[in-house]
Amino acid sequence: xxxxxxxxxxxxxxxxxxxxxxxxxxxxxxxxxxxxxxxxxxxxxxxxxxxxxxxxxxxxxxxxxxxxxxxxxxxxxxxxxxxxxxxxxxxxxxxxxxxxxxxxxxxxxxxxxxxxxxxxxxxxxxxxxxxxxxxxxxxxxxxxxxxxxxxxxxxxxxxxxxxxxxxxxxxxxxxxxxxxxxxxxxxxxxxxxxxxxxxxxxxxxxxxxxxxxxxxxxxxxxxxxxxxxxxxxxxxxxxxxxxxxxxxxxxxxxxxxxxxxxxxxxxxxxxxxxxxxxxxxxxxxxxxxxxxxxxxxxxxxxxxxxxxxxxxxxxxxxxxxxxxxxx
Amino acid sequence: xxxxxxxxxxxxxxxxxxxxxxxxxxxxxxxxxxxxxxxxxxxxxxxxxxxxxxxxxxxxxxxxxxxxxxxxxxxxxxxxxxxxxxxxxxxxxxxxxxxxxxxxxxxxxxxxxx
Numbered sequence: 001x002x003x004x005x006x007x008x009x010x011x012x013x014x015x016x017x018x019x020x021x022x023x024x025x026x027x028x029x030x031x032x033x034x035x036x037x038x039x040x041x042x043x044x045x046x047x048x049x050x051x052x053x054x055x056x057x058x059x060x061x062x063x064x065x066x067x068x069x070x071x072x073x074x075x076x077x078x079x080x081x082x083x084x085x086x087x088x089x090x091x092x093x094x095x096x097x098x099x100x101x102x103x104x105x106x107x108x109x110x111x112x113x114x115x116x117x118x119x120x121x122x123x124x125x126x127x128x129x130x131x132x133x134x135x136x137x138x139x140x141x142x143x144x145x146x147x148x149x150x151x152x153x154x155x156x157x158x159x160x161x162x163x164x165x166x167x168x169x170x171x172x173x174x175x176x177x178x179x180x181x182x183x184x185x186x187x188x189x190x191x192x193x194x195x196x197x198x199x200x201x202x203x204x205x206x207x208x209x210x211x212x213x214x215x216x217x218x219x220x221x222x223x224x225x226x227x228x229x230x231x232x233x234x235x236x237x238x239x240x241x242x243x244x245x246x247x248x249x250x251x252x253x254x255x256x257x258x259x260x261x262x263x264x265x266x267x268x269x270x271x272x273x274x275x276x277x278x279x280x281x282x283x284x285x286x287x288x289x290x291x292x293x294x295x296x297x298x299x300x301x302x303x304x305x306x307x308x309x310x311x312x313x314x315x316x317x318x319x320x321x322x323x324x325x326x327x
Numbered sequence: 328x329x330x331x332x333x334x335x336x337x338x339x340x341x342x343x344x345x346x347x348x349x350x351x352x353x354x355x356x357x358x359x360x361x362x363x364x365x366x367x368x369x370x371x372x373x374x375x376x377x378x379x380x381x382x383x384x385x386x387x388x389x390x391x392x393x394x395x396x397x398x399x400x401x402x403x404x405x406x407x408x409x410x411x412x413x414x415x416x417x418x419x420x421x422x423x424x425x426x427x428x429x430x431x432x433x434x435x436x437x438x439x440x441x
Contacts, residue, residue, distance in 0.1 A: 168384060177418055194381055197420040202388040204421035209384055 052223060055286030061223050068221045069173055071280045072116070076175035078275045079117055080183075085274060086267050086281075094319050095216060098245045099123045101312070101321055102212055106132045106163025111210040111235060113200050113228075114218020115169045116176025118183055118193075124167050125189055132163040162192045168210075170198045171218075201227040205235045212236075216245040220291040229304035236326045242306055247288040248297070248313070248320035255316045263288070294320050381419070387412075388421050404429060 052061050059067065075082065083091045098120065104110065106128050112120045171177050177195050184193060198204045200215070200222050213232045222228045232242050250256040263285040271281030292300065294311045297320075301309045306324030313320050379396055386393055387405040394403040394412070402411040403419055409430035413420050420426075 172422065174415075174418070174420075178416070181416070181418070194378065194384075195418045196381075196385070197418050197422060197425070198388060199422050202423075204385050204388040204419075206384065206386045206391065206393075 053287075053290045055283040055290065057286075064223045067283075068223075071283050072173045072221075073175045074277055075275060075280050076116070076173065076179050079176065079179065080119075082271065082275055082281075085270055090315065091217075094245060094314055095119050095123060097314060098214065098216060098243060098321055099127050101323065102214070102241070102243055104128055104131075104165065104212065106135065106165050108165050108211045109209065110165070110167040110212045110214065111170065111203075111205065112167060113170045113203070113213065113215045113232075114172075114221070115214070115216065116171040116173055116180050118169055118180035118189075120214055120216050121167045121169045121180075121193060122184070122187065122189060125162065125165070125192060128162055128165040128192075132161060135163070166192045166194070168194045168196060168205075170196045170200070170203065172197065172199050201231060203231045203235055207234050208237045209235050210237060210240060212241050212243065214243045214245070217247070219244055219246055220287050226300060226304065229301055229306075233305045233326055238326055240326045242301065242322075242324040242326070244297075244301075244322040246297075246320060246322070247291060248311075248317055249293040250317040251313065252316045255318075259318060294322070297322060385419060385421065389423060 050061050051058050052064050053059075054064050054067050072079075087094075102124075104124060104127060108124075108128065110121070110124050112118075112124070115121055169177070169180060171180075174197060177197060181195055184190075196204065200218070201224050213236050215228075215232075219225055219228060229242075236242065250259055267285050268278050268281045271284075272278040275281075291297070294313070294317070298309050298311055301322060301324045305326070307327045309322065309324040311320050311322045382394065382396055382403075385403065387408065387410070389410075390405065390408055392405060392407055394405055396402075397404050397411070400411070401414045403414065403421075404411045409428055410423075410426040411429050412422075412426045
């Protein structure tokens with residue numbers, strides 16, 4: 001069973017992998033039915049309906065959820081560090097750009113799905129706090145003749161330094177949420193932050209609740225992306241914004257070739273050397289290739305009911321921010 | 328000699344500090360008094376406390392109906408379907424896989440009593 005699956009995988013992934021170790025088998029990713037050469041499968045029509053992709057491997061839909069959970073369970077502890085190493089720190093700029101595109105004002109209710117380790121949530125809190133402080137300073141400057149009691153009262157009201165903003169971090173993986181909570185405690189984020197374990201395809205939130213819904217580098221791991229988009233549409237208030245930051249198709253051929261070489265030959269090796277986990281990082285780069293292109297994903301978002309859907313390419317298409325409104 | 332100079336500087340600083348404006352005194356008093364209630368709250372509240380304000384947002388993922396917080400078992404209960412979602416480490420686990428059936432448990436208890 002192991003030999004045919006490795007041959008099938010090898011022929012499937014003949015995209016110029018000259019230096020990948022030939023002994024690299026993925027024992028955990030055995031598909032549930034036998035494979036012939038070149039990926040031809042002796043399947044009935046019904047079985048084909050419930051299969052999906054897990055990287056370049058084909059698995060049933062029920063399996064994919066469990067496999068994705070295992071991947072993130074094993075990478076959780078070194079997730080942030082590996083992000084820095086793999087993207088050479090550029091992922092921070094991408095996430096900052098997402099926040100600047102969002103431009104939240106104090107009082108915004110944010111739902112961050114698949115936001116396990118809290119990167120977007122913390123950036124949101126910083127942004128909103130800075131905005132609130134700037135507003136307070138402007139107010140103080142405008143009112144020149146304050147008595148000492150009024151100034152003391154302003155200092156007292158520092159408790160609501162966020163101006164009513166709130167961020168809910170929702171993730172399906174317990175380990176990622178644990179790491180996120182630890183980070184929050186270490187960096188001193190207390191108010192305006194809540195952690196929930198939930199499924200992006202079945203959100204445990206009521207309709208019309210949030211001003212902004214973000215999902216950063218998480219939607220390609222969801223088994224049914226259309227269901228996740230429909231849930232996003234449901235929980236947003238009318239006028240709410242959907243923002244998705246995700247790896248996408250590169251439009252420049254030179255960059256694309258360099259990116260492929262880097263993805264398939266450097267990243268899994270880094271994963272093995274630093275985190276001791278080749279398989280998870282192999283899944284990561286393969287899942288990026290399987291994700292639909294910018295235009296296709298834009299159509300999927302429009303199908304879920306969002307309007308004014310646009311996308312912006314970052315780093316020549318390696319990453320794209322898709323935005324839509326519920327009107 | 329340098330010690331004498333330092334001593335004089337120190338006493339001069341102490342002198343200016345001895346007459347702080349009323350506001351700064353009040354601010355210092357406020358900033359000193361604020362941490363202590365926080366600390367006492369932290370020691371009073373259990374570390375895995377659940378903020379009931381979350382109940383405004385949370386609903387059952389299956390039926391989208393509101394939930395009831397049960398403090399004794401630290402669970403969120405959906406009465407209609409008879410399921411309870413646990414709250415572990417302050418994080419509500421709102422997935423059906425983690426939920427348990429409350430009615431089945433009641434039946435089991437009745438069986439045990441018999």
